[in-house]
Amino acid sequence: MTFARRVVAEGLGTALLLAAVVGSGIMGERLAGGNVAIALLANSIATGGVLMALILTFGPISGAHFNPAVTLADASQGGVPWNEVPAYVSAQVVGAFAGVAAAHLMFGEPVYSASLHERAGSAQAFSEFVATFGLLAVIWGCARLRSSAVPFAVSGYIVGAYWFTASTSFANPAVTLARAATNTFAGIRPADAPLFILAQLAGAFAATVIFRWLIPSLPTTASSVVVPHDGIEGEQK
Amino acid sequence: MTFARRVVAEGLGTALLLAAVVGSGIMGERLAGGNVAIALLANSIATGGVLMALILTFGPISGAHFNPAVTLADASQGGVPWNEVPAYVSAQVVGAFAGVAAAHLMFGEPVYSASLHERAGSAQAFSEFVATFGLLAVIWGCARLRSSAVPFAVSGYIVGAYWFTASTSFANPAVTLARAATNTFAGIRPADAPLFILAQLAGAFAATVIFRWLIPSLPTTASSVVVPHDGIEGEQK
Amino acid sequence: MTFARRVVAEGLGTALLLAAVVGSGIMGERLAGGNVAIALLANSIATGGVLMALILTFGPISGAHFNPAVTLADASQGGVPWNEVPAYVSAQVVGAFAGVAAAHLMFGEPVYSASLHERAGSAQAFSEFVATFGLLAVIWGCARLRSSAVPFAVSGYIVGAYWFTASTSFANPAVTLARAATNTFAGIRPADAPLFILAQLAGAFAATVIFRWLIPSLPTTASSVVVPHDGIEGEQK
Amino acid sequence: MTFARRVVAEGLGTALLLAAVVGSGIMGERLAGGNVAIALLANSIATGGVLMALILTFGPISGAHFNPAVTLADASQGGVPWNEVPAYVSAQVVGAFAGVAAAHLMFGEPVYSASLHERAGSAQAFSEFVATFGLLAVIWGCARLRSSAVPFAVSGYIVGAYWFTASTSFANPAVTLARAATNTFAGIRPADAPLFILAQLAGAFAATVIFRWLIPSLPTTASSVVVPHDGIEGEQK
Known part of the structure; x- marks a missing residue:
């Protein structure tokens, strides 16, 4: 029962995240009059606000x-x-696709459409490595604090990572798969997804190894990532 | 007496919220030189800052x-x-109309004028369903934490929802009614308001049902929505 | 001694605030290529960040x-x-003029120059009334909580108030006087300053009267505005 | 061992900071269609989000x-x-150069290239004095509180300082050196770096002297700058 709740929460949260990423990309591009920086500014700020929430x-x-x-x-x-x-x-992947569909329905687009947005090459792959390395660094560093600051740290990091990586920081395999199914601002060609995902996993692995050394007590705090939830789950059992 | 204070607070707060939504829409549109994305960026950031406050x-x-x-x-x-x-x-609706009037007076517009801004169709209605579903999800999820983070979560969510829903996320029946009375950037045709309100109530209902299951202890914490206020009211009696 | 420290702190803080308001206005206008909304977006976000800090x-x-x-x-x-x-x-006024001079020196402008920026009429005066009413409402409402959220609430409010008031929300007599001495983006004609200041004082008075009724315990918490500082001053004696 | 961890953390953190500053500058300039204000808005918001994280x-x-x-x-x-x-x-300088290289690799630029971006003259030097004075003021003032607000205060200040100083607020000698090695948006001519660094050290010195007087207990709290870390280091020994 508690386990079912956790899985549903992961799916629902990922769905809302993807609706925000894809939907704000569509709105930004439609309104920005061709200025891509303004569209990305809207896309990044909207994503940051929703991700924190x-x-x-x-x-x-x-x-x-x-x-x-x-x-x-x-x-x-x-x-x-x-x-x-x-x-x-599974819940993350299913939720991500559901979120893309929701964004498309809100903006009158077809439910799914394969992206034609090319994001290939070693600079893009290195961008995803750095983006995911940084994301896991932030998560491990803040989980150590057990602080209530994680939602703000992750959100602030992602707003910045949209801009400082050449790939606009997908940093998430489920997000990458689902964004291959939208031929809008936030899309990625299905053929380019596997390299992105590989680079993301490598970045996450590297950050985990380094922070395991930087913070020796890491394994004992790992059950509280991203946000401490054990105590509350306990109540739900 | 305490009850009177609460009702006045709801009215005054809603008035300031609407002044911010409508006023920043007017200012954004006037200054943006025709780039709607820049106007909406100003409108969403201004709304988020004021709503948090x-x-x-x-x-x-x-x-x-x-x-x-x-x-x-x-x-x-x-x-x-x-x-x-x-x-x-009643306080929310009266306050909302007062806030629209205040925005109009600040910008030298007529006190009220019926909006001509068409916001119709099923994609718009689904947008309002999603927008209000997400808003209530954030409120129920955070109230559960009893945390001081609610003002930040709701504000961050609304900044994003301006962008990721095709309707720019009214997500509020009182706001919808009052925005029918402004023929400016933030307006909505009076004829389009009922469908918006219906979709908002449906979204709020769906989120409440789901979170009642996700968080079994929800009913016992409901008296603390949006922000815990019982203890403080107690002092005021 | 403690008193001297408090007065110097007020002067230094107001100086940095004005440097931020006037300096970011100059930079925004110079870079925005004639799009006033982009200049004001930079001006408001910069002011909000610095004010919080x-x-x-x-x-x-x-x-x-x-x-x-x-x-x-x-x-x-x-x-x-x-x-x-x-x-x-006095410290606030002296600090405000020092901050304007610092901004001018950083941007190679004359130390002072009377503004030619007209900001007159009843809509502008009503804007300043609303802006200062809202500012004091936020301060009184949050001081009641004794929470650490005041810096965020005031900052979020001011970012929004730049946009939702026709006057861009001076909301501060010392700021108004000093901004009469800068003929740049943030300036105000000296002849228009007195009406602004009158409206600001009226708004502050109205908010104080209303919140005294809304929150009966207000007078006992007033010594902690904007941020609790008694205990810490005690240590400094 | 603990000392090694601290030094690595300084290097890694500075590297990610520079990647964010330089990378978001490149992305902003590439996408902004010639509007420098939009590029700087992206650059400042991205830097603020990442710095907080x-x-x-x-x-x-x-x-x-x-x-x-x-x-x-x-x-x-x-x-x-x-x-x-x-x-x-040393770790800060090495990390800063590594971060610049990472940004260049992500965006397909040469690993290093001397900047041609002129930032000279007394107004620029005074800007760096003010920028670093303000940064240290924020750090000393907040460290005094021992509060968890330092990451937000420093980040908010830097977002603003990008705009209110004519130099866009480098405020950091390691950052200045490394930004001399990027011929992109965020660069500075190597010949201009020494005056920047001198002004930064003067600003930091002035703020430290003033806050030592403003807050007599400053020396006893200095070991907790920017963020308290003694207790946690203790665990790591």
């Missing part, structure tokens, strides 16, 4: 991973049990 | 609903007593 | 009023003793 | 200075021991 909302229920790279990194440090990982990742 | 200001007095959909959802879970709902909703 | 920095020393309207309202409720008000207000 | 992430490990001016000021007040200063500063 969603981590605050779903964090106490499921940890608010919304991201298979986070779930895998967390499991590798003794957080989420390995036998729960498939359900977490 | 108003929830912090009026939350401890009245709960800072400013929104009949929130008041109804809260009452349905045992929060605001049903016999107080009419006064709350 | 300055309240956090100087709040524990002097209360971080930076504003004669706030000091007078606080004194009227038993906060700052009346015999300290002249020194507070 | 990095201080939250690395603060508990190393204090999150990322800045030789901060390390020197902290050492002068009995914070970081003088014999650790060379390692801190």
Whole structure:
């Protein structure tokens, strides 16, 4: 029962996140009169605001991973049990596709359409490595504090990462798959997705190794990623 | 006496919120030189800043609903007593119209004028459903935490929802009625208001049902929505 | 000694605030290529960021009023003793002019120059009334909470108030005087300053009267405006 | 061992900071269609978001200075021991250059290239004096509070300082050196770097002297700059 709630929360949260990413990309591009910087400014600020709200909302229920790279990194440090990982990742992927569909319906687009937006090459792959490395660094560094600042740190980081990486920082395999199904501002060609995902997993792995050394107590705090949720789950059992 | 204070607080807070929404829309449109994305960026950032401040200001007095959909959802879970709902909703509607008038006076517009801004169709209605579903999800999820983060979560969500919904996220029946009375950037044709309100109530209902299951302890915390205010009201009696 | 520190803190904080308001206005206008909305977006976001930082920095020393309207309202409720008000207000005015001079020197402008920017008429005066009413409402409402959220609430409110008032929300007599001495983006004609100041004082008075009724315990908390600083001053004696 | 961790944290954090500053400058300029204000808006908002996240992430490990001016000021007040200063500063400089290289690789630029961006003259130098004076004022004022607000205060200040200083607020000698090695939006001619660094150190010195007087207990809290990290380091020993 508690497990069902956590899985539903991961799916619902990821759906709302993707609706925000894709929807604000569509709105930004439609209104920006051809100035891509203004569209990306809207897209990044909207994503940051919603992501902060969603981590605050779903964090106490499921940890608010919304991201298979986070779930895998967390499991590798003794957080989420390995036998729960498939359900977490499935919920994230299903939720991500549902969110893309919701954005498309809100803006009168077809439910799904393969993206034609090329995002290829080593500079893009390195961008995704850096983006996901930084994201996991922020998560591990802040989880250590057990502070209530994680939603703000992750959100602030993502707003910036939209701009400082050449790929606009997908940093999330479930998000990458679902964004291959939207031929709008936020899309990525399906053929380019595998390299993105590989680079993301490599970045998450590198950050986890480094922070395991930087913060020796990391494994004992891993069960509280992204947001501490054990105590509250306890009540739900 | 305490009840009178709460009702006045709801009215005053909603008035300031509408002054911010409508006023920043007028200013944004006037200065943006025809680039609607820049106008909406100003409109959304201004709304987010003021909404955060108003929830912090009026939350401890009245709960800072400013929104009949929130008041109804809260009452349905045992929060605001049903016999107080009419006064709350009336104060929100009266306050909303007062705020629109204040914005018009500040910018030298007529006190009221029916909007000609068409916002019709199923994509717009679905947008309002999603917008209000997300708003209530954020409120229920964060109220559960009893955290001081609600003003930031709601504000961050609304900044994003301006962009990721095709309707720019009214998500509030009182706001919808009052925005029918302004023929400026933020307006909505009076004829389009009923469908918006219906979709908003449906979204609020759906979120409440889902979060009642996601968070079993929800009814016992409902009296603290949006911001815990019982203890403080107690002092005021 | 403690008193000297508080007065210096008020002057230094107001100077940095004015440097930020005037400097970011100059930079915004120079770079925005004639799009006033982009200039004001930069001006408002820069002001909000710096104001938050300055309240956090100087709040524990002097209360971080930076504003004669706030000091007078606080004194009227038993906060700052009346015999300290002249020194507070003088420090704010002197600091404001010093900040304008610093901004001018950074941007290679003459130290002072009378503004030619007309801001007259009843709509502008009503804007300043609303702007200052809202500012004091936020301060009184949040001081009641004794929360650490005041710097964020005031900053979020001001970012929004730049946009939703036709006057761009001066809301501060010391700021108004000093901005009459800059013929740049943020300026105001000296002849228009008195009406602004009158409207600001009226708005502050109205908010104080209403919140005294809304929050009966207001006078006992007034000594903690904008940020609680008694305990810390005690240590400094 | 703990010392090694702190030095690595300073280097890694400064690297991510520079990647964000330089990378978002490149992206902003490429997308902004020639409107420098839009590019700087993206650059400043991205820097602010990432800086907040990095201080939250690395603060508990190393204090999150990322800045030789901060390390020197902290050492002068009995914070970081003088014999650790060379390692801190070296890590900051090495990290800064690594971050610039990472940004260049992500955007397909040469690893390093000397900047041709002229930033000379007394107005620029005075801008750096004011920028660093304000930064240290914020750090000393907030460290006094021992509050968790430092990451937000520093980040908000820097977003504003990009706009209110004519130099866009480098305020950091390591950042200045590394930005001489990028011929992109954020660059500075190597010949102009020494005057910037001199002005930064003067600004940091002035702020430290003034806050030592404003807050008599400053030296006893200096070991907790930018973020308290003693207790946590203790655990790591």
